[in-house]
Amino acid sequence: MREFMTGNHAVAHAVKLCRTPLIAAYPITPQTPIYEKLSEWESSGLLQGIMMRTESEHSAMASCIAASLTGVRTFTATSSQGLALMHEMLHFAAGCRAPIVMANVNRLLAAPWGFWADQLDSLSQRDTGWIQFYCENGQEALDSVIQAYKIAEQVFLPVMICLEAFFVSHFMEPVEIPAQEEVDRFLPPLNLPHRFDIEKPGFLVPVVSSDLYRKYRQMMQRAMDSVKTVAAQVDDEFKTTFGRSYGIIEPILVEDAEVLLVTAGSMTSTARMAIQTLREKGYPVGLLKIRLFRPFPVEALQQTITGKKKIVVIDRNCSIGSGGIFCQELRAALIHSPDPPFVYNYLAGIGGTDVTPDTIGKIALDAIRRVDPADESIWWVDV
């Protein structure tokens, strides 16, 4: 069934289709429509389960962890300050190996205040042990939530589905809603190990020795590494069932490209248009979309990028003191490449500033003209 809806409502549909019985949430702009839509369905009985209307995002995540460990599928949604408030519990969720799925609507962090798209909120949670996907549009957000449960429940790590404020969260597009029976087939009922067994009482989250702590961290890292394969498999299965797939990265007109733009999230749609225009003008420009950010798909990126001369990473985020975060990660991934390309970092769209196809075209031309490498990020302002 195809419906005209926002990215937020697409996420809510996915949660309902996954039959998630426990949702814990707290309102924050621009995520609130997810919480409201799910509350509406819970009240009307369309969604079978319990909506925990908590007093903070921190408690929402605490309840999700506890419920997940008790053996039920859980969901929460947040944004910006709410995600930052959750930070302590994000580490805890991953450490507990709780397969929670969360939607984060990427909104800038204060101060100063604002509500606009910026990926720094979720990117600054990159070390918490959560799998992270960045979505280009509402359809991808819906599909990624369904895929997320399948991945999380195999590798026992939580998943964050990121969609940008307003550009995705509030923008209305036609979205294909999968049939319930198909989702039920794709995502079987949850069967988690019993973490609380009355017959055989155990103790969860004990104090452990240094050695054991290291061992558990190593196990988490291994599980996280496996996500690159598991996520690709789940995406393939998804294609078989629903006819759509996204890859963990997506190369667009890469083969004959000399210059490769790299984007994540909604800016990718804009870049798709921009490279068409650039190609028409004779510039050998391609595009690479990074969808899976944690774990960072190092091998897939290395393979795609081999032989390219210039990489242009456009970041809608800035780690103050370092620069664009997608660029940092990509540079680190390419360091042992045989003939490493120049990797330029353009900061564009920060704080939700507009990035048009023309903006991306100008960034590409600026990079093409450069002869020397640049370590520093370039703050791009259209002139």
Next chain:
Amino acid sequence: MKSPEQQPNFLRPGHAACAGCGLAVGMRLVLQAMGPKTIAVIVPSCEGSIGGVYPNTAYGVPTIHSAFEIAAPTAAGIANALKIQGRHDIQALAFAGDGGTFDIGLAALSGVAKNNDDIIYVCLDNEGYMNTGIQVSSSTPSFAWTGTTPGGNPRRKKNIMEIMAAHYNPYSATATIGFPQDLQQKIIKAKRIRGTKFIHLLSPCPTGWRMPPELSADISVLAVETNVFPLYEIENGVRWTINYEPRGLPVEAYLLKQGRFKHLTSEQINQIQQDVNEEWARLNQRAGSSSSKDRTSRSTKGFKHGKK
């Protein structure tokens, strides 16, 4: 149903509590009254530390060591998941210290009480951050010495019971280890009520209160007999019942046995006495306007220390 005394000990020997720890006695009594069909939540605090280091644990029911400020929403998450699974026979029990309840966990507890999630929350109140080595909390009484109030605590103890009552939650009660039957009766009563139940359990701490370990039980009796810590319960935030008529001993009987109060001046002791008298009068007023009949029926029931 087995009586509490027939239940096994769910806080097993070998735990790492200090000698005379009121908190460990309190937990044992609570868990005994809860019985085996319990999932317990503990948080960083003395109860988090005494349970042992992996692979050893003193806890005899399934237990999770959650984060400091989230005893309530952790228990609520478990309770709601159990509800979804149809496991109505199992109850979620949260233990938190006074720091985890009065201070850092207050918002989270308030959120759960607002939703009336079906948990029993036990605040093990030893009147300070004892696990980190005796620092002031908002539960520390007036003028008491702690490591961060070396000149004595300048503020009064926060009234957590009134805060809970303001949520109109179905049941809140005070208890202490000096009155074990009263404590266990309250737990058994709480188990029968659906919604957020709160037990404020005064748990003497010989280490932090600077007193000999053998005094824990006596001191908790004296806390009640001096009206410093009256035993009462609040139903639905409006129906107040005093469970025990104390002898009304002067507060010195309680204060002077504890090193943390040894520096008190007579003015300070008078001030505490005055505060205690006012609180007691106010409590009686509330209990009187709730129901005097109920009060008399409870006040003579089941206490070894009943009014002579």
